Amino acid sequence: MQTSLKYILGIATVVLVSCTSIPKKEKKVKVYKPTxxxxxxxxxxxxxxxxxxxxxxxxxxxxxxxxxxxxxxxxxxxxxxxxxxxxxxxxxxxxxxxxxxxxxxxxxxxHFDPDNWAELFKQTGAKxxxxxxxxxxxxxxxxxxxxxxxxxxxxxxxxxxxxxxxxxxxxxxxxxxxxxxxxxxxxxxxxxxxxxxxxxxxxxxxxxxxxxxxxxxxxxxxxxxxxxxxxxxxxxxxxxxxxxxxxxxxxxxxxxxxxxxxxxxxxxxxxxxxxxxxxxxxxxxxxxxxxxxxxxxxxxxxxxxxxxxxxxxxxxxxxxxxxxxxxxxxxxxxxxxxxxxxxxxxxxxxxxxxxxxxxxxxGVINQEQRDVLKEIGDWMKVHGEAVYGTRPHNIFGFGNAATGEGHNAGQSSSVEYTADDVRFTVAKNKKALYVFFLGQPEQGKRIQMRAIGGYHRNIPPSPIKKVTLLGSNTSVEWEVTSDSFYLTIPEVEMNKLATVFKFELK
CATH class of the missing domain: 3.20.20.80 (Glycosidases)
Structure with missing residues (x-):
C-alpha cells in the first residue's frame, strides 16, 4: 500500500445519512384506530x-x-x-x-409454476x-x-x-x-x-x-x-x-x-x-x-x-x-x-x-427476461454484502450521469451510467465503505476521488485497514494526500456490470 497518511478524510463515524428507518421503540398501541x-x-x-x-x-x-x-x-x-x-x-x-x-x-x-417463479425471484436477489x-x-x-x-x-x-x-x-x-x-x-x-x-x-x-x-x-x-x-x-x-x-x-x-x-x-x-x-x-x-x-x-x-x-x-x-x-x-x-x-x-x-x-x-416468464435476471442475480451473489443491510454514505457519489427528481425522472429507465460514475454505500455496523464504479474502470489507472477524501475537513478521520476488489482477494493500492484520495485500479478483470471496492475500516 502506498500512503502518506494512515487516515482518510471523509470516511468517518458520521458516515450515514441521519436515521434511515423509524427507530425502534416500545409500542404501547394495542389496537390501531383509523385516525x-x-x-x-x-x-x-x-x-x-x-x-x-x-x-x-x-x-x-x-x-x-x-x-x-x-x-x-x-x-x-x-x-x-x-x-x-x-x-x-x-x-x-x-x-x-x-x-x-x-x-x-x-x-x-x-404454465404458471409458483415454485419456479419464487426461486427465480430469490436467485435474482429479491428479498x-x-x-x-x-x-x-x-x-x-x-x-x-x-x-x-x-x-x-x-x-x-x-x-x-x-x-x-x-x-x-x-x-x-x-x-x-x-x-x-x-x-x-x-x-x-x-x-x-x-x-x-x-x-x-x-x-x-x-x-x-x-x-x-x-x-x-x-x-x-x-x-x-x-x-x-x-x-x-x-x-x-x-x-x-x-x-x-x-x-x-x-x-x-x-x-x-x-x-x-x-x-x-x-x-x-x-x-x-x-x-x-x-x-x-x-x-x-x-x-x-x-x-x-x-x-x-x-x-x-x-x-x-x-x-x-x-x-x-x-x-x-x-x-x-x-x-x-x-x-x-x-x-x-x-x-x-x-x-x-x-x-x-x-x-x-x-x-x-x-x-x-x-x-x-x-404463465411463462420468457428466456429474454430470465437471462437479464440471471446476470443481475449472479452479480448480487458476489457483491451482495455491498447492497443488503447497507446505508447511504453522507455523499451518495459523483460522476457525469444526470438523474432527475420524481416520477419518470430517469432512474431505472434511461440513464446510461459509465465507469466515471461512482456510488457509495456503508455497512450498517460502519465497518466498511463500498465504492461502486458503474462500469469497468481502466486497469492500472490512478483515480482521484475527492468526494471521499480531502475537502471534508470538518469530518473526523477514520482509519482504513485495507482496500480490496470485492469478489476477489486482490489488494488495492490507495493514497491520501492533504487534499484528495487516490485509488489505483488493479491489473485484474473488472466486472462488466459494476465493479465494487471494499474499504475495510477499523
Missing amino acids: FESLKQHGAAPEWFADAKLGMYFHWGPYSVPAFGSAWYPHNMYKDTNGIRKHHEKTYGSIFEFGYEDFIPMFKAS FAGPVAQHHDGFAMWDSEVNPWNAADMGPKRDILGEIFKSLKKKGLKTIATFHHARNGQRNANKPENWKTAYDSHYVYHPDLPTATTDPKLRKLFGNFEKIEEFNQYWLDQVNEVVDKYSPDILWYDSWLNLIPEEKRNEMAAHHFNNGMKHHKEVMLAHKQQDLPLAYSVLDYEQGGRKDSWPTPWMTDMTLGKNRWMYVEGHPYKTADLVLRNMIDIWSKNGVVLLNVSPTAD
Missing part, C-alpha cells in the same frame, strides 16, 4: 425493509392475453378514436360482441415479492368472495396470489400485494364532459358503451356502481379480504389512491397494521402520490427517484420492459447493466427497488 394520531405511532419503514433493497412483482392478468399496446388495453379498447380500438376490432371483433370480459376465459395461466393483486381493470388475482371477477373462479381457476405467497414464504421471502384498483371506480356517469376522457376512471363511460352496463355482476368488473360510495366500500372490502386471508408484509398502491376518501384509506391502514400485530410481524404501506402520510408509509417513484440521499427509505418501481409493464409481443427489454446500475444509484440514495417482470398470458 392519523393512532396510525402515526406505527411508523413507516421497518428495519427489514431498509435492509432488503430489492423486491419483485409482476403485471399479469386478462390484459396479458392480447399482448398488445400496454396494460391499459382495457381502458383504450373502449375509446372510439384509438389505435387499440382499431386493433381490437380487427383482431377480435366489435367491442359489443367481444368485450374485455371475453378475454378472461382465454387467460388460462396453464420480497408478489403479484399485482388487482390492476385498474377490476379483475382480482386471488380467491375472492367479494369480487366475482377473480382468478380462482374463472380464467386460470387458481388462487394466483395465494399460490405465489405460499411459494415465496417457503423460500424465505417476504410478500407484497400491489393494488391499482382505486381508478376502477366509475366516476363519470353523470359527467358528460368526461365521457371521452375517462377522467379519474379507468373505463370510458358513455350510455351507449358496454361499460355502462347495469348487469349486477358485469358492472363490478367495470366499477360501474350506482353510487361511488358503494364502490369505495367495495375497494376497501377487497383489500381487507387480501389482508385477512393472506397477511401480506407490504401493501403497495399505484397512483389515484387519492380518489378513495380519507376515512376509507385510514380504515385500510388500521386493518393492515392490526393484522400485522396479530401475526407478530412488522408490516408496511407504500404508495406513489401524496395520498398517505409519510409518518406511516413509504413513498414510491415510478421509474424515477431522488437526486440525492434521503434520511428515510423510499422506493422506486421499475420494469424490465423497455417501457411496458405487461407482456407485449415483440417489446424489447432493458439490458442487465442498465437495470443494475440504475438500481445501485437508487440504493446509494437510501432507496429500495421494486422490479417488475411480465409473464405471458399462459
Whole structure:
C-alpha cells in the first residue's frame, strides 16, 4: 500500500445519512384506530425493509392475453378514436360482441409454476415479492368472495396470489400485494364532459358503451356502481379480504389512491397494521402520490427517484420492459447493466427497488427476461454484502450521469451510467465503505476521488485497514494526500456490470 497518511478524510463515524428507518421503540398501541394520531405511532419503514433493497412483482392478468399496446388495453379498447380500438376490432371483433370480459376465459395461466417463479425471484436477489393483486381493470388475482371477477373462479381457476405467497414464504421471502384498483371506480356517469376522457376512471363511460352496463355482476368488473360510495366500500372490502386471508408484509398502491376518501384509506391502514400485530410481524404501506402520510408509509417513484440521499427509505418501481409493464409481443427489454446500475444509484440514495417482470398470458416468464435476471442475480451473489443491510454514505457519489427528481425522472429507465460514475454505500455496523464504479474502470489507472477524501475537513478521520476488489482477494493500492484520495485500479478483470471496492475500516 502506498500512503502518506494512515487516515482518510471523509470516511468517518458520521458516515450515514441521519436515521434511515423509524427507530425502534416500545409500542404501547394495542389496537390501531383509523385516525392519523393512532396510525402515526406505527411508523413507516421497518428495519427489514431498509435492509432488503430489492423486491419483485409482476403485471399479469386478462390484459396479458392480447399482448398488445400496454396494460391499459382495457381502458383504450373502449375509446372510439384509438389505435387499440382499431386493433381490437380487427383482431377480435366489435367491442359489443367481444368485450374485455371475453378475454378472461382465454387467460388460462396453464404454465404458471409458483415454485419456479419464487426461486427465480430469490436467485435474482429479491428479498420480497408478489403479484399485482388487482390492476385498474377490476379483475382480482386471488380467491375472492367479494369480487366475482377473480382468478380462482374463472380464467386460470387458481388462487394466483395465494399460490405465489405460499411459494415465496417457503423460500424465505417476504410478500407484497400491489393494488391499482382505486381508478376502477366509475366516476363519470353523470359527467358528460368526461365521457371521452375517462377522467379519474379507468373505463370510458358513455350510455351507449358496454361499460355502462347495469348487469349486477358485469358492472363490478367495470366499477360501474350506482353510487361511488358503494364502490369505495367495495375497494376497501377487497383489500381487507387480501389482508385477512393472506397477511401480506407490504401493501403497495399505484397512483389515484387519492380518489378513495380519507376515512376509507385510514380504515385500510388500521386493518393492515392490526393484522400485522396479530401475526407478530412488522408490516408496511407504500404508495406513489401524496395520498398517505409519510409518518406511516413509504413513498414510491415510478421509474424515477431522488437526486440525492434521503434520511428515510423510499422506493422506486421499475420494469424490465423497455417501457411496458405487461407482456407485449415483440417489446424489447432493458439490458442487465442498465437495470443494475440504475438500481445501485437508487440504493446509494437510501432507496429500495421494486422490479417488475411480465409473464405471458399462459404463465411463462420468457428466456429474454430470465437471462437479464440471471446476470443481475449472479452479480448480487458476489457483491451482495455491498447492497443488503447497507446505508447511504453522507455523499451518495459523483460522476457525469444526470438523474432527475420524481416520477419518470430517469432512474431505472434511461440513464446510461459509465465507469466515471461512482456510488457509495456503508455497512450498517460502519465497518466498511463500498465504492461502486458503474462500469469497468481502466486497469492500472490512478483515480482521484475527492468526494471521499480531502475537502471534508470538518469530518473526523477514520482509519482504513485495507482496500480490496470485492469478489476477489486482490489488494488495492490507495493514497491520501492533504487534499484528495487516490485509488489505483488493479491489473485484474473488472466486472462488466459494476465493479465494487471494499474499504475495510477499523
